[in-house]
Amino acid sequence: MPSISRGFRRRERGGDPTRLPPGQHLEAGFPVLSAGPTPRVPLAEWSFSITGALDAPRRWSWEELRALEPEAVRCDIHCVTSWTKLDTEWDGISLDVLLDGIDTDAAFVTAWCDGGYTTNLPLEDVIGGKAWLAWGYDGRPLAAEHGGPARLLVPHLYFWKSAKWVRGLILRADDEPGFWEQLGYHDRGDPWREQRYQGD
Amino acid sequence: MSPLPWLPVRVAAVRRETVRARTLTLDVDGWPGHRAGQHVDVRLTAADGYQAQRSYSIASPPGAPLEITVERLSEGEVSLWLVDEARPGDVFDIRGPIGGYFVWEPSRGGPLLLVAGGSGLVPLMCIERHRRRAAPAIDSTLLLSARGPEDVLYAGELDGAALTYTRRTPDGWTGYDRRIDAAMLAEVAPPPDARPRCFVCGPTAFVEHVAQDLVDLGHHRALVKTERFGASG
Numbered sequence: 001m002p003s004i005s006r007g008f009r010r011r012e013r014g015g016d017p018t019r020l021p022p023g024q025h026l027e028a029g030f031p032v033l034s035a036g037p038t039p040r041v042p043l044a045e046w047s048f049s050i051t052g053a054l055d056a057p058r059r060w061s062w063e064e065l066r067a068l069e070p071e072a073v074r075c076d077i078h079c080v081t082s083w084t085k086l087d088t089e090w091d092g093i094s095l096d097v098l099l100d101g102i103d104t105d106a107a108f109v110t111a112w113c114d115g116g117y118t119t120n121l122p123l124e125d126v127i128g129g130k131a132w133l134a135w136g137y138d139g140r141p142l143a144a145e146h147g148g149p150a151r152l153l154v155p156h157l158y159f160w161k162s163a164k165w166v167r168g169l170i171l172r173a174d175d176e177p178g179f180w181e182q183l184g185y186h187d188r189g190d191p192w193r194e195q196r197y198q199g200d
Numbered sequence: 201m202s203p204l205p206w207l208p209v210r211v212a213a214v215r216r217e218t219v220r221a222r223t224l225t226l227d228v229d230g231w232p233g234h235r236a237g238q239h240v241d242v243r244l245t246a247a248d249g250y251q252a253q254r255s256y257s258i259a260s261p262p263g264a265p266l267e268i269t270v271e272r273l274s275e276g277e278v279s280l281w282l283v284d285e286a287r288p289g290d291v292f293d294i295r296g297p298i299g300g301y302f303v304w305e306p307s308r309g310g311p312l313l314l315v316a317g318g319s320g321l322v323p324l325m326c327i328e329r330h331r332r333r334a335a336p337a338i339d340s341t342l343l344l345s346a347r348g349p350e351d352v353l354y355a356g357e358l359d360g361a362a363l364t365y366t367r368r369t370p371d372g373w374t375g376y377d378r379r380i381d382a383a384m385l386a387e388v389a390p391p392p393d394a395r396p397r398c399f400v401c402g403p404t405a406f407v408e409h410v411a412q413d414l415v416d417l418g419h420h421r422a423l424v425k426t427e428r429f430g431a432s433g
Contacts (some may be wrong), residue, residue: 002243002251002293003208003245003291003293004291005244005245005290005291005292005293006285006291008244008245008246008285009246009250010248010250010252010277011277023251023253025252025277025421035301035302035425035427036411036413036421036422036425036426037412037414037415037421037423037424037426038408038411038412059253082241082254082255104411115421116422145408175348179301180301183299183301184299184300197203197204197298199204199413200203200204
């Protein structure tokens with residue numbers, strides 16, 4: 001039984017409540033959450049790779065990646081700290097393109113990033129038109145504080161899964177908890193099931 | 201693993217920190233204890249069943265009665281209730297403690313460098329209070345950036361802290377009156393060679409430039425821990 005707080009009431013807010021997962025509230029700005037200083041890597045030294053449980057690892061330089069046909073993505077994003085931002089607009093490449101034709105027994109991926117951050121995802125959650133490698137936000141290059149030059153975009157999961165400064169995916173047979181997941185956050189992180197912390 | 205339970209809490213005391221901030225002391229049965237720097241999720245429930253939840257840093261050190269300090273945000277329904285309405289005897293629910301990264305324990309050593317922007321002081325004061333009680337031999341440097349003297353939390357506990365006021369200074373003030381920059385950090389902070397454990401908390405832009413300044417000054421990236429709040433009402 002929740003405790004009823006005397007005098008507390010809903011304050012009128014705009015937006016469509018059916019797009020708000022449980023426990024979330026609408027946010028107009030774009031708060032930033034990260035654990036340490038923002039990494040800055042020259043684009044000439046930047047690459048994105050797919051390694052681990054596959055026969056032939058794949059690797060793209062910044063130029064090779066940007067030569068691919070970008071996709072415009074419009075989506076709602078949900079942060080575990082309880083804000084939701086509707087109708088965000090991104091440019092990037094579907095992970096389906098980068099993973100196309102890969103022969104693997106892996107069921108999970110670890111995304112790894114400049115700065116040492118990692119996060120784990122079921123492979124199923126990054127294929128089938130649900131996940132992107134994004135380098136543009138709101139029509140502009142993705143700012144470093146928001147994960148530029150490129151971050152994952154997996155909007156159907158809590159936003160810590162959309163790893164900033166991402167540099168690669170490691171395909172794995174077993175689920176291996178990443179940075180926040182080792183610190184008690186949920187391995188999958190579905191906002192509609194309110195999977196915030198381990199055990200939720 | 202079972203879910204972290206929602207625990208009913210009763211407000212035991214309300215303390216005014218500034219015009220916009222209150223510290224609530226909470227009675228909670230079954231609180232498992234916390235580490236310095238962690239936070240709780242607060243959930244308010246209206247009579248009609250409507251619920252809203254937000255995260256707040258814990259202000260009190262481990263072992264002391266649980267306290268959170270909340271700053272009122274004009275758009276924030278949860279902070280408005282906690283600051284303007286809550287009084288002793290009121291009830292709501294919390295879940296926690298949460299967060300295992302932005303934490304400090306005496307075993308992690310020092311010296312400590314705590315850099316706060318505005319109400320980013322809350323988790324840092326939790327750490328500083330813990331150090332004063334549990335490990336006073338460990339050196340600590342606290343640098344606080346506030347808009348003006350009326351915005352300073354825990355003013356009675358800031359002896360020895362370095363302060364800078366970015367908008368309004370007290371009469372006769374001869375200290376810093378600008379945003380924190382590399383030169384100020386170099387003057388105030390232990391040198392990088394001392395390998396201070398750096399904790400930086402405040403608004404996004406503040407954390408972004410302080411963390412970068414620390415790295416530029418030669419502080420080790422892995423020793424700089426940050427926590428940022430964007431708007432979260």
